[in-house]
Amino acid sequence: MAESFSLQNVLDTFKSSLSENKEIYIQxxxxxxxxxVSFMNSxxxxxxxxxxxxxxxxxxxxxxxxxESGSHYLTVQSMVKYELENELVDLTKRSSHPESGCRTLLRLHRAxxxxxxxxxxxxxxTEESKTSxxxxxxxxxxxxxxxxxxxRKATGVAFCALPGRDSFFQVMNAGSEQEVVALLGEALALISEVHQITEDLYGQNNLLELP
Ligand code: 1Q0
Structure with missing residues (x-):
């Protein structure tokens, strides 16, 4: 990543992930x-x-x-269709397809x-709120x-090491507090749309509990 982290970058990439007919580009x-992740590494x-x-x-x-089957992994929709039609998904317990695209993306979807x-x-x-x-x-x-x-235990420990609210607002690189709040609103609308589309697709195909 050439330029440094900004909330705008995150927003832009997730924006690019939505196609005109509301499919989600995996790339x-x-x-x-x-x-x-690069932000988290810092x-x-x-x-x-x-x-x-x-x-x-x-x-x-x-x-x-x-x-070889890369063309089927253009969108989340095409991936689900391809993997299900070709029985490439372990539906009840991990066995012959422990790392299907569907189960892998589900983990990111939950995150x-x-x-x-x-x-x-x-x-x-507010200023008093604790990020942890x-x-x-x-x-x-x-x-x-x-x-x-x-x-859950390890995650709890990590959360205690989080920087404070001020540093988060700074690192988002979006200007004043009001500007950050406005951009967060915009980012949230988009993230929740992407999340909802995936949730509906996975729900319709009974994929929400993939092992
Ligand atoms: C900045 C704080 C970061 C906090 C991240 C919260 C998520 C905690 C996730 C804990 C994952 C523990 C490692 C292993 C988990 C796996 O067992 C689990 C299931 O996979 P599997 O194969 O065992 O079935 N994996 C997951 O649940 C996937 C977890 C992916 C987490 C991705 C987190 C990426 C973090 C991004 C930092 C976001 C910063 C937000 C603020 C930005 C401001 C614009």
Whole structure:
């Protein structure tokens, strides 16, 4: 990434991920996550276990896109159709397709809900609000239910190492507090649209609990 992190970049990449007919381009969806991961890496090594997993999932999707069947991995919609029609998804327990695109993207999709809840808390926060609390509240409402105890524990420790609200507002690189809040609103509308489209698609295909 050439230029430094900004919320605008994240917003722009997720914007590019939405096609005219509301399909989601995997390439830009992944690019959005890459932006977020690079930001997380700048927070310190306490977060390495999280970014390693995110990078691993991004890599799995990139490999699928670069592979022989890459053309089927253009959008989330085409991926779901292709993998289901060709029985490339482990539906009840991990066996012959432990790293399907569908189950891999589902993990990022669940994390996107965390991001949505966290950014909404940041947007409506006051100077006294603690990022660690906002972060763990958002986590408990989303990802935590999918994580084993040991991961929840490690995640809790990492949250305590988060910088304060001021640094978050600065790092978003969007100007004054009011400008950040406005941009957060814009980003949230988009992130929640992308999340909802994926949620509906996965729900219709019974993919929301993939092992
Ligand atoms: C800045 C704070 C970062 C907090 C991130 C919260 C998410 C916690 C996730 C903990 C993941 C623990 C590592 C392993 C988990 C896996 O077991 C799990 C399931 O996968 P599997 O293969 O075992 O079934 N994996 C996941 O749930 C995927 C987790 C992906 C997390 C991606 C997080 C990317 C973080 C981005 C930083 C966002 C900064 C937001 C503020 C930006 C301001 C514009």
């Amino acid at each position: 830009y969806y992944i690019a959005g996550w890459k932006e977020l 927070l310190g090594t306490v977060f390495s276990f999280i970014s390693k997993d995110a990078v691993n999932k991004i890599q799995i999707l990139e490999n699928l896109q670069a592979g 996107l809900l965390w991001l949505e809840l966290f950014l909404e808390r940041l947007r409506t926060s 609390v906002m972060c763990s509240d958002a986590y408990n409402e989303s990802l935590a239910q999918h994580h084993a105890w040991i991961i």
